[in-house]
Amino acid sequence: MPDLLVVIAVSLIGTLVLHRFDWFEALYAFTRPYESLQIDNLLIVVVFTAIGATIICVRRSMEMRRQYEQRLKAEGRMETLALTDALTGLANRRHLYGALKQKLGASPTDAHGFAVCIFDLDRFKPINDIHGHLVGDQLLQQIAQRAQAQLRSGDLLARLGGDEFALIVNTSSADEDISGLAQRLISSLSEPFRIDQLVCHVGASMGIAFAQGGTSQTPDALLQKADLALYRAKTEGRGTFRFYQDAMDAKIHERTLIELELREAVEQRQIHPYFQPLVCLRDSRIEGYEVLARWIHPTWGPVSPERFIKIAEEAGLIGEISLSLLEQACEQARDWPKGTYLSLNISPVQFRDPQLSTKICDILYKAGFPAACLEIEITENALVHDVDVARNTLMSLKARGMTLALDDFGTGYSSLQHLRSLPFDKLKIDQSFVMNMSESGESRKLVKAIIAMSHSLGLKTTAEGIETHAHALRLTQMGCETGQGYLFGKPAPQACQTLEVSGAA
Ligand code: C2E
Ligand code: MG
Ligand code: MG
Numbered sequence: 001m002p003d004l005l006v007v008i009a010v011s012l013i014g015t016l017v018l019h020r021f022d023w024f025e026a027l028y029a030f031t032r033p034y035e036s037l038q039i040d041n042l043l044i045v046v047v048f049t050a051i052g053a054t055i056i057c058v059r060r061s062m063e064m065r066r067q068y069e070q071r072l073k074a075e076g077r078m079e080t081l082a083l084t085d086a087l088t089g090l091a092n093r094r095h096l097y098g099a100l101k102q103k104l105g106a107s108p109t110d111a112h113g114f115a116v117c118i119f120d121l122d123r124f125k126p127i128n129d130i131h132g133h134l135v136g137d138q139l140l141q142q143i144a145q146r147a148q149a150q151l152r153s154g155d156l157l158a159r160l161g162g163d164e165f166a167l168i169v170n171t172s173s174a175d176e177d178i179s180g181l182a183q184r185l186i187s188s189l190s191e192p193f194r195i196d197q198l199v200c201h202v203g204a205s206m207g208i209a210f211a212q213g214g215t216s217q218t219p220d221a222l223l224q225k226a227d228l229a230l231y232r233a234k235t236e237g238r239g240t241f242r243f244y245q246d247a248m249d250a251k252i253h254e255r256t257l258i259e260l261e262l263r264e265a266v267e268q269r270q271i272h273p274y275f276q277p278l279v280c281l282r283d284s285r286i287e288g289y290e291v292l293a294r295w296i297h298p299t300w301g302p303v304s305p306e307r308f309i310k311i312a313e314e315a316g317l318i319g320e321i322s323l324s325l326l327e328q329a330c331e332q333a334r335d336w337p338k339g340t341y342l343s344l345n346i347s348p349v350q351f352r353d354p355q356l357s358t359k360i361c362d363i364l365y366k367a368g369f370p371a372a373c374l375e376i377e378i379t380e381n382a383l384v385h386d387v388d389v390a391r392n393t394l395m396s397l398k399a400r401g402m403t404l405a406l407d408d409f410g411t412g413y414s415s416l417q418h419l420r421s422l423p424f425d426k427l428k429i430d431q432s433f434v435m436n437m438s439e440s441g442e443s444r445k446l447v448k449a450i451i452a453m454s455h456s457l458g459l460k461t462t463a464e465g466i467e468t469h470a471h472a473l474r475l476t477q478m479g480c481e482t483g484q485g486y487l488f489g490k491p492a493p494q495a496c497q498t499l500e501v502s503g504a505a
Contacts, residue, residue, distance in 0.1 A: 088141055088159050115209060117169060117226060118167075119164075119241075120164040121203070131198060131200075142195070143165075144165075147185055151167070182241040185204070189202065205230060205234045208244065226244060231248075266324070269324065271293055272294055272493065273292070274293075277289055277489045278343060278482050279499065281472060287482060289341075289343065318349050322344070323360070343377055344376055346382075347382070348381060374402045377428065378394075394422055404422075404426070405428050425460060428464055434466060434475070435471075438471070447480075467485050467486045471485075
């Protein structure tokens, strides 16, 4: 509307100006000399002008079309980049998320027919740390290629970040179908990888969750379930896969609750030492006591170490707990007969603390407890994780005068080489062998062989889990020096000074 007003105003002003200055006359005078021109000439001019204008219009529209197509292509490229993992070329988290949403959204109440698998690599971090990110990156690229080669058309592989990958697998809902794929994938990733001159061995663990339908099923919920199953696969040995089960949710909640309460318990000093006698089998004299952790929770009551030690290790609390137990135990040991020793369990996680032996010595020094009366128990698995770290710590503890015992012998993976090269003083034969001695000839032979081997290596032996006189007698005949078990006494908050031997013969 304003445009129209401007056009009318300009036309009016133009007409007035032409009229005022008599420009109509001037225009007429100007056109007079051209009156002889033919109308055809004019037409030719008009036609050529029209053709020219058409060509210009066509070219312009072609140009605009090209620009539009280029823009579409650029947008497409950007979209692809936004959905692709730059390192491996696989789909990224966003892509996976979108695909899951689409699959769930297609039929939210009946979203069967596919599963989500999450896998991550075992032992990737040390390779990345030791050989650098360049090697780590190349390894991830090779892993992506190998994993991709195992998939069927229609399956989607994505890298979620770091060494974590996810998979959407179409399935006929048969577990075996997915199991086969998971097994193939894990086996292929456990084969060695070659990067230039370097040969790397990694492995993978996998968690699998089936889409089950229902409106509560979201990509997040599904991924979380696969994650829980992955966590289970890792805690149950790695290099394997697990399917999600509802019980896992409950387990995780329980674990989170225990961890929360445990932090409080450490602060409030609710974890106390219980003492179980270690008895000389020849003369039934109490030589010392094993210190066993008991958490006395204000409402739950006593909590067994089986329930909280692992969580304390994972939550980084075990060091504090262990040193607090030693402090409390040394306090009690003040009144004990001279030479009575304490046997303290040390977790594999604590071996990573280079200050461990200094911290222990500080406590002993303050309590006036002799280092020679402290025995340190470590389980065989501590040696498997990192034998060099374990060796350094063991050497340092030994150098300060403590004795070293290998706990639960026979259940782990320590080799004879470890026993020869590490400064142990004692083997503790695991209670499972001792308890089976009556029924199983194999167990008897094994216990006998362990005692003989131990002696030939210059080590003493303690048998755990002695519940009957018959076992105590047989172990004494086999040459075992020390016994521990309910026959002599259960773990108790106060160390028993004299034995009231119980149990069946
Ligand atoms: P362990 O060091 O092998 O301790 C021996 C376990 O066997 C104790 O269980 C003890 O109560 C039990 N036991 C002893 N004699 C008998 C018997 O005759 N029959 C039966 N059935 N059991 C017997 P507890 O106190 O439940 O400790 C379990 C495990 O928890 C310990 O095994 C040890 O590995 C760990 N643990 C306990 N306290 C600590 C601690 O302060 N630090 C660390 N890192 N681990 C600890
Ligand atoms: Mg022990
Ligand atoms: Mg033991």
